[in-house]
Amino acid sequence: MKTKITFIILLISFFYLNFSCVFAAKPTISDFVIYYNVELDSLSPAITIKWKATSDTRNFKIVRKLKNESKFTQVAYLEGNTAEQWRDTDIEIGKEYDYGLTQAKEERTAFAYFSAGIDIPLKDYRGSLLMLIDSTIFQSLTEEIQQLTEDIIGDGWQLHIRQVPRAETFDKSKVDIVANIIKEVIETDTNLRTLFLLGRVPVPYSGNYAIDGHRPQHEGAWPCDGYYQSLDKKGIPQFSPNWTDSYANNTTAISERTWNKPGDGKFDNSTFPYKLNLECGRVDMYDLPAFSLTEEELLRRYLQHNHKYRNNLIDYKPRAIVNDFFGLNGKELFVTNAWIMFGGILGADKIDTSLMSETLRNEKYLFAYGSGAGSYVSCNKVAYTNDIVKNGGYHTIFSFLFGSWFGDWDSKNNLMRTILAADPPALTCAWAARPYWYINHMGTDENIAYSALVTQNNDKSHYVSNSMFGHKGTHISLLGDPTLRIYTVPPVKNLSASMFGSEQEPTSLEVRLKWEYDDNNIIGYNVYRAKNINEVFVKLNDTPIKECEFVDKNFPSDSAIYQVRAINKNLTFSTSYFTQSTGKFAKTKTISNITDNQEISAYIFPNPVENDFYIHIRGQKGKKLTVNIYDVLGKDYGIIYNDINTYDELKVKFTTNSIDKNLPLKNGVYFLKIQEDNNQVYLPLFIKK
The missing domain is CATH 2.60.40.2550 (Immunoglobulin-like)
Structure with missing residues (x-):
């Protein structure tokens, strides 16, 4: 009986997510993908885009904006099907640009987005991050949490840590406690950029719809971490719409968890009431009994793998794998989201379509996308909770899935959270296609949550594509560590610091840092210092240090802590940018606190x-x-x-x-x-x- 029910759910899933009209001729992925390359010229300077023309191309349009601008401006419109390249000479070295391409054909339209720039500077300081930790795991995972905080601080973040109450089921009072903590930090730190929810942090709920199309069985409120992201209201007009809990009255869903009634603490909003300012990611292993390991053990495994990835202890190929079991008959064209995402970072030639469940158990790819009919615990022919528990996870870091039911991620043995709990774990997962996700900024050394925020704030007038539903939806969220990026530079080794000079002659004192590095093909090193690990680290050198040593003669009279980061220049599909390793903290042998009048x-x-x-x-x-x-x-x-x-x-x-x-x-x-x-x-x- 259970097998029959599962089959019916999958069949219904396929129907609901394929209700759009079909094309006259059977399409292929080539009809919806722009095959293009990007060439950088640092002398002119210029960025040249070259693409493959097709016989049915009617026109080709190019739009562009600076990274921090909100809207694109058209910079080229080419009629007919003869043009195959365009050169942009109106650029400056060091600036980041976003490009959008539209290839209009006789019956179909293809889209592409990528970020580009020449010699984009280092992102030394990434802003402040608030880590909200389930208080029940704080002590048992102290060592792993401490390692995580060092890795995050070593990546350029300033860190705030707060313990919050655990909530295994929806609890509006505990959601309010978390919200008030976030507001307090916002008031004291104007640089707060990102939230990291670790453990069973209370889950907000919002909405009165079923974005996967299963009405009324899946209608109502879905989990909504975006509520926490909305609490920073800088730049939001005073009379903007707000979060309400007064009119949604829906108890038709199969699961009572998603019911939404007036005054129950779950918000009415199905879309975000205003622009979100904060990024967010959640690592939550609650209610995954399919695993024999405890919630604490699953979190520990995730955090240990996270540390290995950040420090280049595991080598992932700069490739992506895409599996689609919906097909291209509908107008939404779910899988084209994967080609837009990965093509804009890696190029279409770095995308494979072999079976994920086979390839990713033998090879390690940075990116993966799978779509198919779904249930809470399955994505047809892509991934199944029981299979992952039994046979192991997939070797990938940034994963995206799409199908019915499991996008509602706060469910028992949920597939997306299973992907993160697996052995090996993926480190992020998102439900992508309603709406499309745009991750092109990861190609310029941004973290994954930056792209998540772009997606959450996008409506059809900004990033335009075949995406039809779900824009600015309160269901959009990121599972996983929000600070993760593409790491290509290994950290330094055996870092040490020694005090030299006489304490009787304070002016003679100096701190000498020494370290080791295995790869000579790097630009050099940066040295940073702070009074303590919770403050912003300040760079001490003006130009990259070439040797594996540094002398600090102007250290503060009280405590000081150092970190060293290796620097390199990445040449990618569409950018050249300077990047750094995860910082390693100085192992200070003698840090003196002497001043002329200090008594201790x-x-x-x-x-x-x-x-x-x-x-x-x-x-x-x-x-x-x-x-x-x-x-x-x-x-x-x-x-x-x-x-x-x-x-x-x-x-x-x-x-x-x-x-x-x-x-x-x-x-x-x-x-x-x-x-x-x-x-x-x-x-x-x-x-x-």
Whole structure:
């Protein structure tokens, strides 16, 4: 009986997502794909677009805008089918441009979008990120969360971390708690750009429709993280429409979870009431009982794989795979979204159409797209929850799926979240085709959530294509780490820092950084410094450093932490841009806090630490001295030293696995707070066992 029901659901799914009229002649993907190449000329400078003309082409249109502009402007209109290239000389080195191509044919129209630029500068500082963490996983995943925070900070982000209450089912009061936390951070940090929801963060719901076409069985409110994204209202007109919960009254859906009634806390809105300003991504492994692993273990596996990808410990081919089991008979042409996305980053020649379930279990591709009739746990011939649990996941990073039911991702054993929970896991997943997604900015070193936000804010007048439904829909969301980008530069190795000079002559003190790197085919390195890991890191060098060392003579008198990033220049399908590795933090051996009038100073040796380490403290005899230890998440491990200083200079030995001194510490970055009366200093402590 269960098999028969599943078959009926799949059959209905195919019907609902293929209701559009059919073309007279059977089309092929070539009818809807523009085969083009982009050439960069840094001397002129110029960007040349070359494409393949077809006999039935009526005209070819090119539009362009600067990256941060909202609307495209037409720059070329070519009648007939003879033109096969166009050269844009109205460009500047270092600027990012977005291009749109439209090839109008006798019966059909093809679209393409890509980003381009010559020698696009580094994105040193990416803005602020607020990580909202399910409070029930905070302690058990401390080591993985700490590693994640270091990777994110090492990628140019400033980080805020807040714990939030867990909500396994919809809970409006807990959604409000999360919303208020976001608002508080917005008020204090005008650079807040992105939200990262980790664990079972309360899920908002909104809508009164079924974007997959299953009416009334799937009508009502779907999960809507976009509500959190809407809380930054900078630039939003005062009298814009708002979120309401007063008129949607729909209890026809099969699942009570998606019912929407007035005053139930689920919003009426089926489209976003105004432009979203914040990016967002969610990593949530709740309610996946098909796996034998616990929710915590699934999160741990995801975070460990995330770290490996960011640090180039796994090699993914710059290729994409596309599987379509809907066909091209309808007007919406779902699969063409994949060719628009991947063709604009990699080029059409880097797209394969072999069976995903076979290819991606043997080869590693950056991108994957699959569409087919669906259920909550399946996308026909593309992916199935039970198969992934039994036979393993797909070797891809950025995945996109489309089909019925599973786009409502807050469901039991949901296919999209299964993709992220698998072994190996994909690191992002999105429901793409209603509407089309546009990820061309990833080709200029942007993170995936930037493209998600472009998609959420797009209506038919901006990025124009065969996309017909779902524009600005409250169902649009990103599953996975929102900060991920295409990483091509491995990080440095064995980074260390040493203090040289005499403490009696503070002007002679300097910090010497040294590191190793395996690849000589890079431009150089950048060195950054901050007073602590939660502040914005400032670049210390004006030009790339060529050697694997750096001397800092102007370090601050209190604590300092360094990071080093390798630099290279990427030449891609349509851009040349400068990019960096994930930063590695300096392993400071002796960071002095001496000034001419400072009454307390200290340093740690050795640093990094495997087991034993010493704290050398210079203070005032007879004063009470305390030492506290914290991790980068702000967790207080308590006092590890508390006594009267009987010497002007004190040397105290500690062991990292000493439970009696509150030091059963794992690998990572910590901070020591050393206080004598009203004087205090902070020292970074690096543990590497």
